[in-house]
Amino acid sequence: MPEATDSRTWKNITVAGGAPLPDWAQFMLDLGRHSGLEYLQFPGHKVWKLVTAPHRGMASAMFALGFMEATVGLVVSDVLNTDLTKLKQGDRITWRHQNNQVECGIFKECRADSKTGEPILHYQPLREARRGDKGFAGNSKRKPYTSSRSLRDAKAWQLSPYDGEDFSLPRPMSNNIEFFKSFYPTSHLELLCNTKYSICMVGRPALWEDLRSHEISISGVSGCIDDLLRVGGDSENPAGDVSHYLTKYFSADRDVLELFNARCCVYDGSNSYPKLKNYIHAQQNLILLDRWETGSVSSVNAFVADFQDAGVNIVNSPKGLNMPSTLEYAEWRDA
Amino acid sequence: MGFDDAQRAYDNCTNGKIELHVVSHPGIESLFGICKDFARTLLDNGIDPTVIKVGRSEIYRLRRLTTSLAMPFDHADMHIKEIRDRLGRLAQDVNYAATKKHLETAMAVCDGVLAVPSNPLEPMLTELVKSGAAIVTKDQSMRDSLTGWVSHTYTSVHLQVMSIGDLRNLDSASRLIYLMSPTYASWKPEVPEWRFARDPKAPESHFIMYPFGEMEVEIPGLIPDSPPRRKISSRVPLQVPFFDATVDTETEWTVDERKAAGSNTGELDELVLGRYVRLAGGFSTFLEAGKEATVFTVTKDSTGKLDVLRESVHALEADRFVVLRVEGTDSDFIQEEADRLGATPFRKSQRRWQEALREARRREGSLTRMRERIKTIHDLDNTGLVDWLTNPRRIGPQSFSDFEKLCAYLQLTGECRDLWEDLQKIRGLHLRAGAGAPRTLRRLLETRQWNDPALQNPGFLIIDRVAEGLGKIGLYRILQIGKVHPVDAWRINAIEKVEARGTELVR
Numbered sequence: 001m002p003e004a005t006d007s008r009t010w011k012n013i014t015v016a017g018g019a020p021l022p023d024w025a026q027f028m029l030d031l032g033r034h035s036g037l038e039y040l041q042f043p044g045h046k047v048w049k050l051v052t053a054p055h056r057g058m059a060s061a062m063f064a065l066g067f068m069e070a071t072v073g074l075v076v077s078d079v080l081n082t083d084l085t086k087l088k089q090g091d092r093i094t095w096r097h098q099n100n101q102v103e104c105g106i107f108k109e110c111r112a113d114s115k116t117g118e119p120i121l122h123y124q125p126l127r128e129a130r131r132g133d134k135g136f137a138g139n140s141k142r143k144p145y146t147s148s149r150s151l152r153d154a155k156a157w158q159l160s161p162y163d164g165e166d167f168s169l170p171r172p173m174s175n176n177i178e179f180f181k182s183f184y185p186t187s188h189l190e191l192l193c194n195t196k197y198s199i200c201m202v203g204r205p206a207l208w209e210d211l212r213s214h215e216i217s218i219s220g221v222s223g224c225i226d227d228l229l230r231v232g233g234d235s236e237n238p239a240g241d242v243s244h245y246l247t248k249y250f251s252a253d254r255d256v257l258e259l260f261n262a263r264c265c266v267y268d269g270s271n272s273y274p275k276l277k278n279y280i281h282a283q284q285n286l287i288l289l290d291r292w293e294t295g296s297v298s299s300v301n302a303f304v305a306d307f308q309d310a311g312v313n314i315v316n317s318p319k320g321l322n323m324p325s326t327l328e329y330a331e332w333r334d335a
Numbered sequence: 336m337g338f339d340d341a342q343r344a345y346d347n348c349t350n351g352k353i354e355l356h357v358v359s360h361p362g363i364e365s366l367f368g369i370c371k372d373f374a375r376t377l378l379d380n381g382i383d384p385t386v387i388k389v390g391r392s393e394i395y396r397l398r399r400l401t402t403s404l405a406m407p408f409d410h411a412d413m414h415i416k417e418i419r420d421r422l423g424r425l426a427q428d429v430n431y432a433a434t435k436k437h438l439e440t441a442m443a444v445c446d447g448v449l450a451v452p453s454n455p456l457e458p459m460l461t462e463l464v465k466s467g468a469a470i471v472t473k474d475q476s477m478r479d480s481l482t483g484w485v486s487h488t489y490t491s492v493h494l495q496v497m498s499i500g501d502l503r504n505l506d507s508a509s510r511l512i513y514l515m516s517p518t519y520a521s522w523k524p525e526v527p528e529w530r531f532a533r534d535p536k537a538p539e540s541h542f543i544m545y546p547f548g549e550m551e552v553e554i555p556g557l558i559p560d561s562p563p564r565r566k567i568s569s570r571v572p573l574q575v576p577f578f579d580a581t582v583d584t585e586t587e588w589t590v591d592e593r594k595a596a597g598s599n600t601g602e603l604d605e606l607v608l609g610r611y612v613r614l615a616g617g618f619s620t621f622l623e624a625g626k627e628a629t630v631f632t633v634t635k636d637s638t639g640k641l642d643v644l645r646e647s648v649h650a651l652e653a654d655r656f657v658v659l660r661v662e663g664t665d666s667d668f669i670q671e672e673a674d675r676l677g678a679t680p681f682r683k684s685q686r687r688w689q690e691a692l693r694e695a696r697r698r699e700g701s702l703t704r705m706r707e708r709i710k711t712i713h714d715l716d717n718t719g720l721v722d723w724l725t726n727p728r729r730i731g732p733q734s735f736s737d738f739e740k741l742c743a744y745l746q747l748t749g750e751c752r753d754l755w756e757d758l759q760k761i762r763g764l765h766l767r768a769g770a771g772a773p774r775t776l777r778r779l780l781e782t783r784q785w786n787d788p789a790l791q792n793p794g795f796l797i798i799d800r801v802a803e804g805l806g807k808i809g810l811y812r813i814l815q816i817g818k819v820h821p822v823d824a825w826r827i828n829a830i831e832k833v834e835a836r837g838t839e840l841v842r
Contacts, residue, residue: 015338022342052557054534055344058337205636213337253644253773271650291534291557292503294652297526300557316561326348330558 006037011069011183016214016222021062023324028059030321032066035284039071039263046334048285049318050303053327056290060268061210061225063286064199064247067264068229069183071198074263075246076187079194084154085110085119087161093123094243095159096193100177101170102243104162105129108146119151121159127168158193164243171243174230179223191230192244199247200260200280201231203268207249208233250276270295274302291328307332343507344534351535355516356463356543357571358455362444364545366398369437371577380433388581390425390434393418394441395582401448402545403473403514404481405456406488408448412480414587419445456514459543461489467509469495469537471502473519475653475815476587481514500653502536511537516548516576517567524580529554533564547576588613588815595619595831596820607725607824610648611817612657615794617833618811620659621826622648624819625722625729629769630828631658631776633810635785641810643773643780653813656790658776659828661797661807670728672768672775673761684757685730691745692724708744715740727824730765731758779808 010033014020021029031049038047053059068075087093091107106129108122128144149159173192174180181188201207211226232245248262252272258279265282267273273287287303289296307314315331323329373394377387397418401408408415419442425431426438448454460470470485472478475498482496497505499513499520513520513531520542521527531540532554550573553563592611609621622630628648633656636642643658651657674682699705702721709717715737723729732738735755742751779800789796794812809830 022338022345024341024345025338050558053345054348055341057341057344059341061337205634205642210337215337253646289557292530292536294503295650296557300559304559314558314560316558324345326345328556328558328561330561 006070011218013065014217016217018217018220021216024053024326025058025062027321027324027327028062029066031286031318032063032068033070034066034318034321035063035264035286036067036070039067039284040074044283046283046285048287048303048307048332050287050289050300050330051327052289052291052296052300054291056268056288058210058215060201060203060207060266060286060288061229063288064201064229064264064266065225067199067284068246071263072184072191075196075198076190078196079160079187079190080155082160082194084121084151084159087121092162092164092166093159094162094193095154095157096173096189097170099170100173102158102173102193103170104167104243105147113150120148121151121154122146122148123159126166130168158189160194160244162243163195167243171241173244174227174242176223176227179218179221179227182218182221183228191246192242195232195244196246197232197248198263199229200250200262200265200282201229201247201268202250202265202272202276202280203252204271205251207268250280252276269293270299273299274306303330310334340506344536347507347535347538348533351538351540353517353532353535353540353565353567354542355548355567355569355571356459356541357546357569357573358459358543359546360455362447363398363401363455364547365440366394366401366444367545367547367574367576369441370394370398370579370582373434373437374579376433376437377431382430382433386430390431390438391579391582392585393421393425394437395579395585397422397441397445399473399583399585401444403477405454405460405470405514405543406481406484407452407454407457409452410484412484415445415449419449456543460512460514463510463512463541463543464489464492464494465510466493468492469497469505469508469511471511471513471515471520471531472496472498473515474498474586475500477514480587498653499531502531503652504654505536508537509539511535511540513540513542513544515542516544516573517542517552518548518576519544519578521552522578522583524584532567533557546571546573548573549575586815588817592817592820595833596818596822607822607827608722608819609822609827610819612651612813613815613817613833614657614811614830615814616811618795619831619833620657620811620828621820621822622651622657623726623728623827624648625719625726631773632656633658633780633785639785641777641780641783641785643776645769645773651813651816653815655813656810657813659809659811659830661809661830669765669768669772672772673764676764676768678761678764681757681761684754685761686727687750688731688741688745688747688754689723689727689729691747692741695745696724709741713740713744715744725824730761776808780810783810 013029035049051059087107087110089107089109092104093107094102094104097103103125105123105125108124110119110121112118113120124144124146131144149157180192184191211229211231212224214222214224216222216225229247230242230245231247231249233249248260252269260280262280262282264284265280267276267285267287270289270293289299312332316329317323318329318331374387374391400413404413406413422438422442422445426435426442431438470481472481478496478498478501485494485496495508517532520531521529548569551566551568554565554567556562556564596611608624610624611619612622613619622628626649629645630648630651632644632646633641634644696702696705699708706717706720709715709720732741738755739751742748742754747754779798783796783798787796790810790812796810798808800808
């Protein structure tokens with residue numbers, strides 16, 4: 001497979017405070033970007049990349065950030081192509097509220113306007129529906145209202161399907177919206193108001209510390225990687241207080257009983273591979289191992305054995321990237 | 336900060352220095368040659384291997400203690416006098432006649448070091464200690480021996496003592512001082528383990544050692560066929576040491592383990608394979624040893640509370656905290672929870688094939704014959720046979736085709752489909768229970784924090800939920816993972832107190 005190339009200008013990501021990223025962190029970011037380009041340019045090719053490091057901290061988060069930067073156009077496209085007219089009565093939805101908040105509601109129906117024929121979406125904010133459940137609350141004598149918006153207006157206010165926990169009070173779209181905008185200058189509203197899982201991160205609970213620690217800066221605005229990747233937790237590791245996510249997190253300890261599809265999967269640590277590899281299907285896969293962990297050796301061996309059996313050759317350096325001497329790299333591609 | 340913590344590790348990987356400090360003591364050095372010749376001489380004289388093992392353990396124990404502990408030779412934890420007495424008794428034993436000279440030389444080494452109690456490792460250690468340094472021992476029993484002596488000897492310097500296995504939990508130290516050679520530090524019976532040299536945890540690593548080791552060592556990477564990560568070479572001539580896979584893996588705790596495994600055992604075919612685990616507070620237990628056996632452990636979550644994980648028993652390591660039922664209905668949380676979810680009515684099918692298997696064992700009269708028949712006539716992989724026979728917790732073969740073959744052997748073909756359906760129900764309920772049990776345990780443990788003083792010292796705590804019908808839950812720090820021994824099934828997950836003369840059941 002030829003080298004993936006792209007002429008775009010990448011964001012200048014620095015350590016919070018403005019210092020350049022350490023060479024290993026820059027490499028992991030670039031490897032993520034490079035993997036994203038491979039995903040875009042060579043669809044259908046499954047790739048496994050293995051990196052061993054003296055310390056796992058921040059490395060997989062940087063890789064995921066690079067992948068997201070390279071492929072966010074696909075996420076936006078997914079959002080824009082969502083057909084809202086296919087929503088069914090009772091489906092949960094959200095839409096953008098004023099003051100950078102999102103509100104949760106219940107979809108009622110989609111009817112064509114009698115004059116123009118344009119689809120009109122009818123829905124009810126959850127807080128109104130709950131008023132209805134309880135009857136006429138407090139001093140208010142009004143009936144719970146139902147809202148209507150044309151399809152065009154609904155798109156403009158980022159109305160979207162929602163499958164999380166119900167919430168009655170509007171929630172913030174982001175904990176750090178300026179930082180998010182600096183990374184995704186266009187379409188940031190679409191990304192903040194929709195859940196479209198693009199990356200899957202599998203790892204230790206300490207991965208959350210990497211994701212939520214204020215470590216990086218873009219164009220003078222600083223924040224944490226979770227502000228950009230918007231990582232949703234599983235039931236063992238609940239997510240933050242926003243409602244929409246772009247990245248799915250699985251605990252390496254989790255008993256996964258259902259398949260999960262993602263564009264990219266990051267296995268952070270030895271427990272996560274090979275245990276979860278049969279449940280998470282992604283085209284681009286990174287396994288990050290700490291060379292100090294006892295399980296890393298067996299994980300490498302399991303990995304090597306998998307591909308030796310398939311007769312696939314190992315590549316020991318990533319094409320087009322300068323690898324720091326502190327890291328080890330191996331790569332396999334499905335034929 | 337995430338980048339800063341990680342960067343220290345990358346800096347040590349790139350710039351970490353390794354220095355060897357070779358000390359000399361002709362008597363102690365002679366033990367390497369004695370160890371090498373001892374077993375071979377006895378074997379050449381036709382002595383039974385079990386007899387050889389006893390004498391060999393004593394000589395290797397002497398070599399291990401004298402070369403790896405910096406404390407004075409007459410210190411109680413060095414056990415030199417005790418070993419000298421044992422060697423003296425062996426020298427009188429006719430079985431060891433061919434190695435009488437070896438034993439007498441070893442006794443002379445004991446007498447020599449006891450006569451001049453200063454230890455040649457001590458002055459070198461004193462020269463190298465500095466605040467924030469960590470002294471590294473080969474194993475955890477040595478760590479415990481050395482800790483008290485170091486705290487009394489170096490009162491004005493903040494030092495840690497840790498085993499080489501403990502190093503993985505160390506973030507960083509100002510300096511690491513190893514009481515061994517890099518070759519000994521890396522030695523494992525299967526594959527050398529070089530992580531301490533590949534990615535040092537301190538800017539400086541010092542090895543205080545006798546002149547035994549490889550003159551030049553290339554430190555391999557983790558990925559096969561990748562270029563070496565680093566090279567260590569000695570300017571002082573060194574002799575390649577001789578290691579023995581059986582004796583060099585022994586520690587002072589091995590003695591405790593042998594005593595524990597040897598007590599209260601019956602006939603082999605009534606026993607279950609259990610892994611001996613030494614716990615903090617002077618306790619021990621046996622954990623189920625099958626490759627699929629799991630146990631609950633606790634770790635620190637991102638908010639500083641206790642997080643419950645399910646870990647494979649064979650992946651457990653020292654210093655993890657294991658969750659054990661100290662008092663309650665069943666020591667197996669999953670089984671208990673699965674029964675609560677509705678598995679009990681189907682257990683009769685589990686017992687049906689297990690009883691038929693035990694009956695077949697009695698009928699065959701020999702485990703070997705049983706294995707052969709299952710393999711050759713019924714084409715069934717029999718690697719799990721002993722476990723199926725002895726472990727009442729086993730649900731059965733994982734695939735229907737294997738179970739069908741087993742039923743054919745057990746003459747249960749007519750019941751096979753019904754039994755399998757019940758076993759599948761049990762399996763499904765175990766899966767549900769397995770997914771839900773961490774949450775149940777987490778609720779039980781939510782009142783305790785990771786930094787609970789009891790978890791640090793003495794290293795265990797008991798949570799009493801008897802009033803709620805949940806029994807008592809114990810969290811124990813693992814001190815040592817031992818070998819697999821055949822033990823009575825009731826000893827699995829049971830807490831036992833380690834006594835000087837063996838073990839005593841606690842519950």
